[in-house]
Every structure is written in structure tokens, then in C-alpha cells.
Amino acid sequence: MLKTNFLGIELENPIVVAAGPWNRDGASIRASLDSGAGAVVTESIVSDTVMDVRPRIAADEMGAQNIRLYSDIQIEGWEREMRIAKAKGGVVIASISGHSPSELAYMASKMEKFGADGIELSVSNPAVESLEVVASDANTIYDMTKAVVSAVKIPVTVKLSQNTTNIAKVAKAVKAANGSGVTAINTVRGILGVDIESASPALFTYGGISGEYIRPLGLASVATIAQTVDIPICGVGGVSTGRHAVEYMMLGANVVQVGTSVITEGYGIIRKIVQELEVWAQNHNLKNISDIRGAALKNLKSFDEMKYEPSISTVNSTLCTENCSKCIDLCIYKAVTRTSGKISIDKGKCTGCGLCVSICPANKLKLGW
């Protein structure tokens, strides 16, 4: 039921562990695979390894900021790591990062030789401004993709940045260069917060924000690509439940990657997401998880198609027993009241903004006439 084909590779399930230090070597990749991942992407490998800065990762209950750069294992060392990673089988995609098409082509052919099942080009990094510029430049992405595609027989996917003016244009360049797919999105440039006692921004510099903070951005990027380019998509950003994976797939992702949740919850989160997805698929009598791909796109309208008709909030069930007054307290137009537990909407005041419908924990409100 969860088996799926991505980039021509058969996966046991559509949950892929994203590029990051949780997949920094053979043993950690093995840990991801042993936790039930359908595939794993290595931490990004570069030809010149650099010293890690310290500190480089900060996290809170919503996500993380990182300024961690790339794998600290030389590309030659990845021959050994790939052997360890693939000792018991499993799909491993090599993430590589570089500055020129020929450098990337060279690295990709090395990783193919070392047993990688696919290549993911990591062309952006919010902590490295020059790479953010590359990520927005469709011509450079085309050249890089083409060089790598010509150098290897395994599929090549390109990881796109949300920090770009037109993500669809970049995805089109990947397709034109015969790339097999795209991954969206990488982390988004930001600052997690400021310690107001010491006036210190988290990690003392800008970095890549991930986790819950960026899921809406990832969802929108995936939908935009799915609506404009016919190309397999791997959705990533803020996935920590089976439901999040379904959301990405319904907006056009074929498979979904999980990153930050592995550092905030541990490797066990991978199996939990897979199991939640399986239960959801069973409850919905799905034969094949890929059947839901793009299901929500038909309901994703352009702003021009939005309604102006005077719909207002109505109450499904006037008796509200929850110890909650969110709809009353938060109504900007002061249209919701409750007398003896009975919720009522003042038709003269309600402007149909929809806020109460979206925040009601008991789904007792809807928009209608």
C-alpha cells in the first residue's frame, strides 16, 4: 500500500530522511534505514571539507536554525561510508554541493561508483549567500543539472530553495536539463530568536530555519511546482506526522522528506510517521499511496477565483459544551456571543472572514448563508 516508485527507484514507503547531520556517515544512514525510512539522503558532500563552526544548531518547540555546513568526510571517505550504509540494503541518495557544473559532475560520478542510488544536488544554503544566488539562477541550475545528468546513469534530483523569486522557473530549468525530479524546500534564511538578557541572536548569525516554521512555505512551493511543471517532486519542510506527509502529497509531492524531527524527536519519529501514514491509507481504503498525489490541487484556486458573496458564519450545533470561548474572544467583528451555553452569530456584524471556523476546536462553525 505504501510502496511507491520515485525517480525510477522502488521505495518501501514514501518517507525519505532528508540531507543533514542525522545522515552524516554510514552508521547514521543505517540508523535512518533501520528506523523504516523508504530512502535516505546523505548530508551534503563537498569536494573541500570545511571546519565546523560552533555552535551551529539551535532548536525550540517549533523547529531549528542551523549554520551547519556540509559533510566533514572527504568524498573519498564516502566509499567506506556507503559500504557501511548499504551493508543490509536500502536506498541511499547522495547529496552533493559545489560551485561549478564540472565539479558537481565529478562528485556525482564518484558517488555513483560508491553505490549511490541517486543524486540530489543541493544548490542552496541560507548560510552561504553565494549559493542562495545560484539557487535563483535558472540558467546556472540548468547547466549544473545537465552536467550531472550527463555524468551518471542514476537519477538526478535538484533541491530547490524557497528563497527565490520564481521557484517554478528553476524547476522548469531542472526538467529542461533532463533532471529526474526536484526536492522542495531547503531551509529558509532566518534568525530563530534573540536572548534578550545578553542581546544575542541565536547562533550569532543568519542561518537556515527548518521544522514547523517552514511547513506552510514548503507546502506552497510544492503546490506551485506541481501546478506548473510535470516533474516528480519530493516535499520537505516541517514534517513530523503522517498527516503532514499526506498534506504534501495531496499538494503534489510524490514522496516526503523528514529532517528536523529526527533531531527534535530522535530516529523513532521515522517509523511513527510511516505507521501513521499506513493507518491513514488503510482507513481510506487506498490501494496505492500515490493515488492521493495532487488530490488537493483541484481545490487550490487562484486569488481571482475567490468568492465575494456575502457568506457568514453559521453554527452547526448551537450548544457548545467545551470550556472554550475562542470564537467569542477572537471575533474581530464582535459578531459571536453565547447565552446559557448557546452560541449565536449576529448576521449584521459577521463579515464572513472565516477566522472562527478555522479556530473552533470542536468544528461547530461553518461558513454559509
Ligand SMILES: Cc1cc2nc3c(=O)[nH]c(=O)nc-3n(C[C@H](O)[C@H](O)[C@H](O)COP(=O)(O)O)c2cc1C
Ligand atoms: C541541522 C541541519 C543540517 C542540514 N544540512 C543539510 C545538508 O547538508 N544539505 C541539504 O541539502 N540540506 C540540509 N538541511 C536541510 C534539510 O535537509 C531540509 O531541507 C530542511 O531542514 C527542511 O526540512 P525539515 O523541516 O524536515 O528539517 C539541513 C537542515 C538542518 C536542520
